[in-house]
Amino acid sequence: MPREIALLTNPTSGKGRGAAARAAALPRLRDAGFVVRDLAGADADESLDLARAAVADGVWALVVCGGDGMVHLGVQAVAGTGTHLGIIPAGTGNDVARYVDLPRKDPGAAADRVVASTPRRLDLARSGSRWFVTVLAAGFDAIVNERANAMTWPKGQMRYNLATLAELRTFEPLPYTLELDGETRQLDAMLVAVGNGPSFGGGLRITEGALLDDGMLDVVVIKPMSKMGLVRTYPKLFKGTHVTHPQYEHHRVRSVTVAAPGIVAYADGERFGPLPLTVESDPGALSILA
Structure with missing residues (x-):
């Protein structure tokens, strides 16, 4: 057959x-x-x-x-x-x-x-009954996504560029509560990203170093910085060289809960759900032909 x-x-x-x-x-x-x-x-x-x-x-x-x-x-x-x-x-x-x-x-x-x-097994990240492969965006990047989705003009990448500029004018760091493998932290940050894999958005390597078969999530925090500092750091995401920035923080965990007011998180570029969200690594949950 x-x-x-x-x-x-x-x-x-x-x-x-x-x-x-x-x-x-x-x-x-x-x-x-x-x-x-x-x-x-x-x-x-x-x-x-x-x-x-x-x-x-x-x-x-x-x-x-x-x-x-x-x-x-x-x-x-x-x-x-x-x-x-x-x-x-x-x-x-x-x-x-x-x-x-x-x-x-x-x-x-x-x-x-x-x-x-030959099929190979990869980890997924799971929140309740939903999974994602790449990165959960839960900060400035998610706010930009929300604005861009509400815009009808222009199309493509330029819509995101305009949404970024529009949000940058008024954006202030957000108060987050993170629970990292059971340890609670409260901090202000520009964004928090939860990576199953290393990149999102067409090669933005926000969670640089994340592996798809280690049973772990990579949580990246970008702590408060000036708006010009954020603009200057953005190009470094394409090479993953932002990891040396003093406002960059990285954690490797099996489970994370992310809470911040007024944020709708995005994962794999799709609207995922309002915070708070708990995300866990689901080792080997995906069999992929690659």
């Missing part, structure tokens, strides 16, 4: 690259001998329903075609199950594809990699 996989596409991902990536990947998967269910939901809720139904039916793998938001959706369906996750990158950030060294600009090559890969 040939193995069956579900190919789930977000056709609007990456300004329409999702549909083009699906067209390149689908024949490669079928030529490799898989029986492919070709799925696309009208919205995120329908897509998740389709993914969960396919996993419940016992497909060998769920292959998602899109960006980190689509990976996030797929993870909700496969976490803790025997179904493997494959990725055809077609988003703007593609951080999870970066983590596992998948081709990010050649969907045909990514499909070939899925076909040839």
